[in-house]
Amino acid sequence: MSVTNFPSGASPALTGLPIAKVTMPALTEMKRQAKPISALTAYDYSSSRLVDEAGIDLILVGDSLAMVVLGHENTLAVTVDEMLHHTRAVRRAVRRALVVADMPFGSYTTIATALANAIRFVKESGAEAVKIEGPRVDLVRALVEAEIPVIGHLGLTPQSLHRMGGYRVQARTAESVHQLQAQAHALAEAGAGAIVLEGVPREVAAAITAELSVPTIGIGAGPECDGQILVFHDLLNLTFAPAAKFVRRYADAGALIRSAIEHYREDVEHRAFPSDEESYHLPESARHALDEMPSAVLRKA
Ligand code: KIV
16 A cells, blocks of 8 residues: 555645646747756656656656566567556646657557547547657648647657667768758648657757747757756666666666665565564553453464
8 A cells, every 4th residue: 555645736836836737838838938848758656746746847658668667678569558558647646747648659650540549548548748750740730630739759769760770860961950850840830749859969959949939859969959858767777778878867766776675675584674663563452352361372572
């Protein structure tokens, strides 16, 4: 058992932040006001609740969960049902941040399947927007027409791993820079509410950011993007691999958790846990009554 309910809906106030809900239009307004957008992935109730209470503007239930939560080698294996399961948990935790669900590989190959799956994310998990990878301009238009806010994702798109031949920084030639710029403009014109730029040179992301009226959210794309996103487990060192160049580890939760668990194991092995204070006791009357019974077998504690 664990207590997880919001104490009368007050949790974000713990940080002193206003509770005003972040919406898709609010992201555009933040760009207009030159207010940086903070974004982070999260995949379950407790971590999302912490992320939300810390005042992060956008929570992405990323398909990176395939790797950091489910232990797959890449993001390709995660299914719509698995993503829905995690998005529901996140949705239950979040009061303020915009909750965005990542459409997994294979879930938007045609406009019809994309619409059906995106509607599931909105209806069944409470996602407020979906994210799709690649320059899928017609698809973005169709989703927006169906009233589903969309975030695009360009540059290094992990679902294109096999086509790219590995995770490589994109847009490194003049031609590919122009191509990326054109894709970003096309997605914005089709109605994408924001565009994640991943693994692209800083100069390229800065130029795209300056040209677009919708916000860019960078990951490995330099500081000029309108916002930044990281993977929760990267930020906290909960991965089991060296960090990519763009990752900053803000804490070593891996070391903290490992040491706490080792301490617990030692306490169990030495019978130092639980203590008498951490144990329940019989009421005095019941103890006496049991003592009086000839068949009493209670051991004196
Ligand atoms: O799945 C993911 O984590 C992402 C990123 C943009 C961080 O797509």
